[in-house]
Amino acid sequence: MATKTQNSRAWLFVLPVVVLVAFNALIPLMTVVNYSVQETFGDNVFFWEGVKWFEQVLHSERFHASLLRQLMFTSIILMIEVPLGVAIALSMPKKGIGVSVCLVLMALPLLIPWNVVGAMWNIFALPDIGLLGRMINGLGIDYNFTQQPGAAWFTTILMDVWHWTSLVVLLAYAGLRSIPDAYYQAAKIDGATPWAVFRFIQLPKMKRVLTIAILLRFMDSFMIYTEPFVLTGGGPGNTTTFLSIDLVKIALGQFDLGPAAAMSLIYFLIVLLLCWVFYTLMMRHEAQ
Amino acid sequence: MGLSWMAWTWPTAAFFVFILLALVAMAVWEWRSPGGGPRRGILGLDTTRGDRLFISLLGSAFIFLAWLGIYGAPWSSPWSTRCWCSAWCRALSL
Incomplete structure (x- = not known):
């Protein structure tokens, strides 16, 4: 027999959130949809263009290039931050004052505003006065992130890893701390190796929090704007111009609201699709 | 205003x-x-009615974009994309 899946009164409690989301997400989204099919030269005058902007964006080499850069950046930082975050969480102390010290240290990068992170790393990595820049050049490696695409990518990735690995660490650590001691005791009795403990106890128990961590990092990195904008401004050339930077250049720099709106919607659909695929695959794996 | x-x-x-x-x-x-009418469809996923609506809309959006990207506008036949979307939605509801 079918049963009610939820308590209808709960809707009353989520009503304030629904209203808030309507104002900060749905209304702007509806406006973007409206802009995406029209042309404007300002003064609230619009001309119907149909799907012209979507076609233009889909055939734009500039869009393809920034999408490719974005996918590469997201893939690289996920491949670094997730294993590194888990490794740091595993090496953190389990009890004593060290726990509080480590947690505070880990939380610090997350508390710094994104534009400040960009400015910090900009100064830190400058080849003439920055500590990192001078150190790398001192090792005999020619490094200048303002002129070399490879150095710009290296610095951007390093900055993101510094800023966001802590999030993975904190989530993974929370997952690790929720494992009852009985599991470890049973593993010890069976003579399990540290790798076996990680593979068959810790990793499965962390799967749920790691799902959230990967999803959050994927979404954040796929929509990254402030940090690379402050650090490199999308340069040198366009080598670190990710999707959101390109979008802002089109919308505000060129005031092409129609193409920018169409690009925003395609961007939004890609994020939605990838998030759904990630979530479905991980939930399916968990169910199995 | x-x-x-x-x-x-x-x-x-x-x-x-x-x-x-x-x-x-x-x-x-x-x-x-x-109850949501849970069902395992052609994607091999356990989905509710809401899931199927979401996947239908998302899939339809990508079918339109793919058609636009491949054939461009003016569309050779807007009905073609509608047929593909209808087929996609129908397949999901099976």
Whole structure:
């Protein structure tokens, strides 16, 4: 027999959130949809263009290039931050004052505003006065992130890893701390190796929090704007111009609201699709 | 201040009315027949009615984009994309 899946009164409690989301997400989204099919030269005058902007964006080499850069950046930082975050969480102390010290240290990068992170790393990595820049050049490696695409990518990735690995660490650590001691005791009795403990106890128990961590990092990195904008401004050339930077250049720099709106919607659909695929695959794996 | 800054058009308004009506219809359906109608479809996923609506809409959006990207506008036949979307939605509901 079918049963009610939820308590209808709960809707009353989520009503304030629904209203808030309507104002900060749905209304702007509806406006973007409206802009995406029209042309404007300002003064609230619009001309119907149909799907012209979507076609233009889909055939734009500039869009393809920034999408490719974005996918590469997201893939690289996920491949670094997730294993590194888990490794740091595993090496953190389990009890004593060290726990509080480590947690505070880990939380610090997350508390710094994104534009400040960009400015910090900009100064830190400058080849003439920055500590990192001078150190790398001192090792005999020619490094200048303002002129070399490879150095710009290296610095951007390093900055993101510094800023966001802590999030993975904190989530993974929370997952690790929720494992009852009985599991470890049973593993010890069976003579399990540290790798076996990680593979068959810790990793499965962390799967749920790691799902959230990967999803959050994927979404954040796929929509990254402030940090690379402050650090490199999308340069040198366009080598670190990710999707959101390109979008802002089109919308505000060129005031092409129609193409920018169409690009925003395609961007939004890609994020939605990838998030759904990630979530479905991980939930399916968990169910199995 | 009116809503002129939102630049409404009849086609986009109709699109959002359709989405709203679909959500209302789904809510009424769930109220009349609770449980979400779970089913394992052609994707091999356990989905509820809401999941199937979401996947249908998302898939349809990508079918339109793919058609536009491959064939461009003016569309050789707008009905072709509608047929593909209908087939996609029908397949999901099986």
